[in-house]
Amino acid sequence: MSATTLDHPTADDARERSREARRRSLVLLRSLLHPVRRPVWLTVALVVGSQVAAVSGPALVAYGIDHALPALVDGNSTPVLAVAATYLVIAVLGGVLVAATVRASARVSQAILLDLRRRVFRHTQRLSLEFHERYTSGRIISRQTSDLDAVRELLDGGVTTLAAGVLSMVLTAVSLAILDPRSGLVLLVAVVPGVLLSRWFQRRSRAQYRRNRTAAARVIVRFVETMTGIRAVQAFRREPQVQAAYDALSEQYRESSAGSIRLNGWFDSGLVLIGNVTVATVLLVGGLRALEGDLAVGVLAAAVLYARRFFSPLQQMAMFYNSFQSATAALEKVADLLAEEPSVPDPEHPVRLPHARGDVRFDGVTFGYGDGPTVLHRLDLHVPPGQTVALVGATGAGKSTVAKLLTRFYDVRTGAVTIDGVDVRDLDPVDLRRAVVMVTQEAYLFSGSVAANIALGRPGATRGEVEAAARAVGVHDLVASLPDGYDTEVDKRGVRLSAGQRQLVSFARAFLADPALLVLDEATSSLDVPGELLVQEGLGTLLADRTAVVIAHRLSTVMGADRVLVVEGGRVVEDGSPGDLVAAGGRFAALHEDWQRSLDRA
Numbered sequence: 001m002s003a004t005t006l007d008h009p010t011a012d013d014a015r016e017r018s019r020e021a022r023r024r025s026l027v028l029l030r031s032l033l034h035p036v037r038r039p040v041w042l043t044v045a046l047v048v049g050s051q052v053a054a055v056s057g058p059a060l061v062a063y064g065i066d067h068a069l070p071a072l073v074d075g076n077s078t079p080v081l082a083v084a085a086t087y088l089v090i091a092v093l094g095g096v097l098v099a100a101t102v103r104a105s106a107r108v109s110q111a112i113l114l115d116l117r118r119r120v121f122r123h124t125q126r127l128s129l130e131f132h133e134r135y136t137s138g139r140i141i142s143r144q145t146s147d148l149d150a151v152r153e154l155l156d157g158g159v160t161t162l163a164a165g166v167l168s169m170v171l172t173a174v175s176l177a178i179l180d181p182r183s184g185l186v187l188l189v190a191v192v193p194g195v196l197l198s199r200w201f202q203r204r205s206r207a208q209y210r211r212n213r214t215a216a217a218r219v220i221v222r223f224v225e226t227m228t229g230i231r232a233v234q235a236f237r238r239e240p241q242v243q244a245a246y247d248a249l250s251e252q253y254r255e256s257s258a259g260s261i262r263l264n265g266w267f268d269s270g271l272v273l274i275g276n277v278t279v280a281t282v283l284l285v286g287g288l289r290a291l292e293g294d295l296a297v298g299v300l301a302a303a304v305l306y307a308r309r310f311f312s313p314l315q316q317m318a319m320f321y322n323s324f325q326s327a328t329a330a331l332e333k334v335a336d337l338l339a340e341e342p343s344v345p346d347p348e349h350p351v352r353l354p355h356a357r358g359d360v361r362f363d364g365v366t367f368g369y370g371d372g373p374t375v376l377h378r379l380d381l382h383v384p385p386g387q388t389v390a391l392v393g394a395t396g397a398g399k400s401t402v403a404k405l406l407t408r409f410y411d412v413r414t415g416a417v418t419i420d421g422v423d424v425r426d427l428d429p430v431d432l433r434r435a436v437v438m439v440t441q442e443a444y445l446f447s448g449s450v451a452a453n454i455a456l457g458r459p460g461a462t463r464g465e466v467e468a469a470a471r472a473v474g475v476h477d478l479v480a481s482l483p484d485g486y487d488t489e490v491d492k493r494g495v496r497l498s499a500g501q502r503q504l505v506s507f508a509r510a511f512l513a514d515p516a517l518l519v520l521d522e523a524t525s526s527l528d529v530p531g532e533l534l535v536q537e538g539l540g541t542l543l544a545d546r547t548a549v550v551i552a553h554r555l556s557t558v559m560g561a562d563r564v565l566v567v568e569g570g571r572v573v574e575d576g577s578p579g580d581l582v583a584a585g586g587r588f589a590a591l592h593e594d595w596q597r598s599l600d601r602a
């Protein structure tokens with residue numbers, strides 16, 4: 001995919017969609033908060049407690065100056081000691097409450113993140129193949145990494161900082177208004193430019209952050225795409241172009257990040273200015289009144305302290321406002337992913353089929369990918385149990401599509417695919433997976449031992465069963481010759497098996513699974529002759545005694561099949577035993593002749 005398919009609303013209904021996205025992310029947030037609601041309330045209580053403790057400091061100072069100090073001058077030291085002791089206790093209590101807040105909020109945030117991370121994985125894994133072919137791996141990686149990171153950043157202190165900041169401002173303003181309403185009035189006036197500046201920053205920051213995130217996502221997507229397609233990049237010597245494109249995207253990202261740093265700089269300077277002017281005004285107005293004996297000095301000192309306190313959280317809040325922005329955007333994207341429904345839904349009333357025989361039918365099947373053109377046109381097909389059918393035909397004819405419908409990676413548009421008379425859409429998913437096994441061309445091996453890879457076919461299989469399966473398809477000697485035999489690791493750090501060897505391991509896996517219907521996409525890669533023979537023999541064992549549909553790429557496989565279907569433009573144009581079709585002199589006969597000739601030449 002190209003970077004232009006990033007999640008941008010571009011249509012007219014963008015506003016409606018963003019409202020919907022916000023609603024979805026709120027629902028998600030609620031469902032994430034629900035299990036941790038008690039620690040959340042505890043955190044709220046702790047934040048309130050610590051802010052009340054903090055705001056009582058200046059009031060104590062006022063009392064100390066105006067009442068305790070005069071008393072001390074008069075020889076009574078008790079009030080001074082009492083004020084000092086109270087100040088100390090409140091300061092210690094405030095510190096303890098802050099520490100407890102950090103602990104409680106960390107517990108909440110970690111629990112939420114764990115929940116979210118698991119949900120994203122579980123859900124992405126559950127989504128149908130259709131989704132995975134549409135949603136690029138780069139985007140999924142972004143959801144699972146940078147988006148979850150953005151949410152983490154906010155949860156790890158961001159939320160409490162925002163809440164504590166708002167609370168601190170409210171409590172400070174209220175305390176000042178109670179202590180000295182006129183100074184409170186000065187603060188109220190100062191709030192106006194503060195609000196204007198914040199609104200300006202909010203608007204600019206939102207747009208800026210969106211640019212930042214898009215730029216960051218483009219860099220990640222380009223990186224993942226390049227590395228995923230590194231073979232093609234190197235084979236076609238595309239490195240300079242790819243590097244140039246990546247450099248340009250990185251430069252855009254740098255520029256956009258610099259933009260947000262500049263914006264923050266303006267905002268911070270503006271805030272400091274407003275804060276200082278406010279303190280100066282409170283001091284000036286209060287000082288004049290104090291001179292006239294209209295205001296106690298202690299109250300003036302407290303008013304100045306409150307005025308200083310008032311604007312100080314704004315700076316930090318602005319910093320977290322940015323992560324708040326990115327976290328809400330990230331949460332919307334994650335919620336969007338979690339709202340994706342599998343296009344191949346599990347049946348509501350699953351039909352059990354524990355012992356399938358492998359009787360397969362396509363009844364008037366019409367199919368196309370998504371809203372795309374029709375790929376299969378009213379296909380009717382009956383494969384009786386035990387038959388081996390070879391699908392042949394030109395590239396793009398629809399052979400893999402037939403295979404994907406059999407395994408129910410996709411659902412038909414009209415008609416039905418049935419196994420033993422049961423529509424695959426109604427079949428219990430567990431029974432379907434047991435009854436139908438697909439062996440793909442690439443023969444994917446997971447990191448782990450050879451034995452574990454074969455045992456995937458039947459979880460819980462004993463080592464003896466794994467070995468028996470390996471022997472059956474003729475891969476035992478090969479596995480036994482590996483450094484650690486069946487325990488040899490086959491991931492990137494372990495032994496690298498060749499394509500043919502991987503194919504054989506995947507045959508053993510399928511043999512162990514022992515499905516009623518085997519769907520096999522035969523590897524196109526040509527193997528050396530001994531390897532070829534081994535694979536042919538393995539294949540023979542694997543196909544025996546079960547229904548098999550093979551997308552055949554080798555003449556030997558086709559000629560060994562019970563029946564050949566020639567697919568062309570999504571239709572079966574020839575159907576018969578290989579011998580009959582050769583004799584009939586149609587398309588298959590021509591194909592057979594070409595094949596034979598290329599083999600003779602080899």
Ligand SMILES: Nc1ncnc2c1ncn2[C@@H]1O[C@H](COP(=O)(O)OP(=O)(O)OP(=O)(O)O)[C@@H](O)[C@H]1O
Nearest residue numbers: 133369372375393394395396397398399400401402
């Ligand atoms: N995921 C997909 N999304 C959209 N169209 C697809 C998708 N996969 C295949 N098609 C289209 O469906 C048609 C049939 O493709 P299919 O893969 O079934 O052909 P095939 O006969 O298996 O070809 P090959 O031998 O090259 O594997 C082609 O026109 C192809 O472009």
